[in-house]
Amino acid sequence: MELKRAAEGEKGFEKVFAFLRERLLAGSLKPGDRLISERELATLLGVSRPIVREALRALTVLGIVEIRDRIGTVVTRPDVSVLNDFFTFALAQQADMLDDVMQARVAIECQAIRLACERANIADFERLQRALAKIGETIDEADAGGMADFDFHRAIVVAAHSETLTVLHGSLAGLLTHSHRSRRELVQAFPSMKTYLIDDHRRIFDAIIARDPERADATLRKHFAIGDEYRRRAVVGDIDKTSASG
Amino acid sequence: MELKRAAEGEKGFEKVFAFLRERLLAGSLKPGDRLISERELATLLGVSRPIVREALRALTVLGIVEIRDRIGTVVTRPDVSVLNDFFTFALAQQADMLDDVMQARVAIECQAIRLACERANIADFERLQRALAKIGETIDEADAGGMADFDFHRAIVVAAHSETLTVLHGSLAGLLTHSHRSRRELVQAFPSMKTYLIDDHRRIFDAIIARDPERADATLRKHFAIGDEYRRRAVVGDIDKTSASG
DNA sequence: GGTCTGGTTGTGGTCAGACCAGTAGGCTAA
DNA sequence: TTAGCCTACTGGTCTGACCACAACCAGACC
Structure with a gap:
């Protein structure tokens, strides 16, 4: 809950979104990779789980990741x-x-x-x-x-x-x-x-x-x-x- | 909280998203319009507020609506x-x-x-x-x-x-x-x-x-x-x- | 020994209620 | 009349909890 200092100015959602975007764009998260669980992500970034879900949902509608019920969130190949x-x-x-x-x-x-x-x-x-x-x-x-x-x-x-x-x-x-x-x-x-x-x-x-x-x-x-x-x-x-x- | 029967098969997020999409596509929600508050939307559709936020966030990244802090959510003209x-x-x-x-x-x-x-x-x-x-x-x-x-x-x-x-x-x-x-x-x-x-x-x-x-x-x-x-x-x-x- | 079955752990999906920080607009006091 | 305050409402967020199911592992059974 103290890593929030890492990204000072950003609001909760932006923080998570930026965190994921960075990894996505840098290539450390590639299609097929599985993200860490929502809870881990939440504690890691010092935000609550609903916020993490907002970010994941945002990436979902952008076709970047896929949230699989009771399985996890995986990176997908962007599509049409x-x-x-x-x-x-x-x-x-x-x-x-x-x-x-x-x-x-x-x-x-x-x-x-x-x-x-x-x-x-x-x-x-x-x-x-x-x-x-x-x-x-x-x-x-x-x-x-x-x-x-x-x-x-x-x-x-x-x-x-x-x-x-x-x-x-x-x-x-x-x-x-x-x-x-x-x-x-x-x-x-x-x-x-x-x-x-x-x-x-x-x-x-x-x-x-x-x-x-x-x-x-x-x-x-x-x-x-x-x-x-x-x-x-x-x-x-x-x-x-x-x-x-x- | 009982209107959830309106859309039976859909999960919470889908329900809200479909509800808004319908109004957006039908034209009853036009650019410039202000949505009802998140709380109202939540009780109206029988879901919790975090779910409503997921849907609104999804529409935001799609450039369909804009969430204005402490003002409300308004429909925008889609952009680049x-x-x-x-x-x-x-x-x-x-x-x-x-x-x-x-x-x-x-x-x-x-x-x-x-x-x-x-x-x-x-x-x-x-x-x-x-x-x-x-x-x-x-x-x-x-x-x-x-x-x-x-x-x-x-x-x-x-x-x-x-x-x-x-x-x-x-x-x-x-x-x-x-x-x-x-x-x-x-x-x-x-x-x-x-x-x-x-x-x-x-x-x-x-x-x-x-x-x-x-x-x-x-x-x-x-x-x-x-x-x-x-x-x-x-x-x-x-x-x-x-x-x-x- | 090998297979099947059971529970344990972890996942996403969701909810309820709460607090904060500003805005807007009505209301009060000057 | 007007300036300023005050309350209701908004989004933004957190906490902690529950559910249903998947995966995994261990023990029991064949």
């Missing part, structure tokens, strides 16, 4: 879910953020497709091809079609073999799921969209196969632009059955 | 710091992630510069110009030079007027700060870098002024590629005084 939580909340409070998030998604995918041109392997090509085929098969179905579309774009990012891009894309894509579906509903109204969807994805696929980053980027960018255009047309009144706000 | 925390931890445990994060940064900036070409206003141009001038002035200083470099790139993103891109860039850039500085240390060793740094940024600036997205994107991309090349050369042994690992 945190960002998902954050963006979910953030989006809920700023609905107009959707277009903005879309910009970020375009950013990620256009970079990903460039990397994919360099790094994609056979397995990636196969995944892309399967997704492409699925898009053709499900062209008339809203749900399955949206899923196929999503899978194709996700396959691009996966093919980039960049964890950071994958993580970011995963977070952003989650928010745009509705967008995907509502865009799919446009298919019923704009028959020309079928051609657009199938041919565009085909061209994107071809560019990746050709390992041509510039062409892939440009094609993908154009793909997004056309999608925007369709949605815009829907909004301005060429159609009424859809609420393509996203 | 969360992602910063997350990425900081994530990076610390995967040092090899640096190159990967750099890819994401390139993604964000290249998209941002395209938007900037469309959306930049006079103030943005001025900010860019100031940053450009600063780069020239501080070309021989490691710290100030890195800062100027950072400011210029940040000005690009700001000029895109996209909050999501700004947020993501802010998180990523924080991680790459060291990288910036260590790159700057190369300047002493590679005199040709001075020209590269000044002229490249100048060209980027010009492309934005010209509102030419394609040229801006291409120029910026090339800028990053050349920077990579310098760092690569430093690593393979043309120089020894730097540890250009980032």
